[in-house]
Amino acid sequence: MTTTAQRQDLELVSVTKRFGEALAVDTVSHHFKHASYTCFLGPSGCGKSSTLRMIAGHESVTEGSILLAGRDISKLPPAQRGTAMMFQNYALFPHLSVLDNVAFSQKMAGVDAPTRRKTAGEMLELVDMTALADRLPDQLSGGQQQRVALARALITRPQVLLLDEPLSALDPFLRIRMRSELRRLQQELGISFVHVTHGQDEALALADEIVVMNNAKIEQAGPAREVFNAPKTAFVARFMGGHNVLALPEGQFAIRSDDVGLGVPGQGQQDATVTGVEYQGTHVSVAARIAGDQEVIVLMPDQHFFEQPKNPGDTVGLIWDAEKLHRLTA
Template sequence: MDTRFDVELISVTKRYGPTLAVDTISLRIPRATYCCLLGPSGCGKTTTLRMIAGHEAVTDGDILIHGQNVSDLPPIKRGTAMMFQSYALFPHMSCLDNVAFSLKMRGVAKQERHNRAREYLALVHMADFATRLPAQLSGGQQQRIALARALINRPRVLLLDEPLSALDPFLRVKVREELKRLQRELAITFIHVTHSQDEAMALADLMVVMENGHIRQSAPPRDVFERPVSPFIARFIGSHNVLRSNQGPVAVRADRCRLGTPQDGPHVNGPYVNGKVTAVEYQGSMVRVALLTEAGDEVSALVPDQTFYRKPTEPGDPATLVWSEQDTHALSGEDTHPLSEQDTHALMES
């Protein structure tokens, strides 16, 4: 039994009739890891989470938790707990009774289950709300009650299905800080499904990017961001431009690009593409300038606000996107359109 991993997926497949939702994925999640399953709608991330929980049957393959094959076990015997997107709190019960409910179902005496429920309410900073009903709480407070209810059973693995999607942006940041704190304090694995790149970047020790039922890349967030393996990853993670050199597709981060004009002459310090400005977005400390290249590719530069306003540009202006060769990252795979001969000669031949 290999106890280095809290969760292992071994060639896991899920079919719904003729539809292949998850296609032979394998993954190892080390002990006490915050893992985010990330991808666009329909990529298979929620189905994968539900198979780990036991709410969906595995068509083929095996799921191991702490080295034990749980593929055929019911949810209650897997050592997992799941926090649903809707929170699913009982509206007629107090916060205390909501948190203690699963212990009640197991026959735990009232005093004992209430004592434990108060411990977990304190853990999520909700001890003062024990007597309130869910309707008397904000969305963020309801989320914390649902989290305490999931944790009270002391799971080996906590599963979270887009738990922050119903919160406003400011509250989302605060609650994700709480999730990371709790994961570290409890030293258990969290597996968190999200479609938000920012959320996964902020939370994950291990980021698993999925597409069309496959795992396309699995690595720490910085590795995924710095070294995307394909055009899909580079585009989905965001803030990357995907272009084609003579040797295949390449990516360059938008914040590593700068703006010039076609009249500036040859850009001897690095590769470049010519185009026309299509949009300018002020983002506080940065300004995003989008361009359409002569080859029809959409690219952008993230420019420091002071730099941009020293020489501002507007939609319709000609512009040149310039970067350094060392910031260009070679990609595998297809799905990108080749540049024109005029643009290609200036790209690095990596």
């Protein structure tokens, strides 16, 4: 029996996008659970933004289908898809007030002025921008502009909200604050958010599910904690950060940087030469080089490091529990 939630799911079925001879997205299939927060993560040019824009209807699908609530929306115009997109640059109309920016789509749809202003007011209340309803966009901070863009996207009551690197223009402090706001909104509204980012910390903080893309394909997808702790490939291990990739006689493995320790030369799994030390506040990151010209990062609490500090050029023994090694498939 198909549940209501399942009927509202978003699904990509063998979706491909070509720009001339260039392959931007290569037969990508993925099922997004309803009312979940999904982050597409990957380096520039991997296909994540092209995938998002195809879902939104701002790029055509070369091959494959996009299904929402069991309906193929691949060929529908953006306004008829049941999705809304929040752009990286927010794209606010500079000559319209905050309220009129939010109400604009309803005005274009022919909704009468009292109704659209009431609905826009409700959206501004949702994003805590009621007091600034009469201001113009250039009178707002970056974080305030982002809230207006969110309200404008949400006024269409989408089944899926699409976000293209929405935090990239914000300073680090505000970015962290707005992460909490996005998560709160997603849970309060009970709709699906699909968020494109190249920031691993952002994806880990926000996502129920992370989809890692590389070279136009999905490299790995799953719950955020699973993707971080159990990367399947060397690319995912390196891109997610916090892992070392080791080529050992038994094969290729990943191990978390905080699962490697420093010891006496000759008494660890491998000897290494310290190549760099970086103080990070609560932790110290020690870079060391082992046989085969492989670099290993050791992340340790600062008090432990400073009990027996190391310097570039020192020889150390690297210590790890073999059970912490995670075998990679590629």
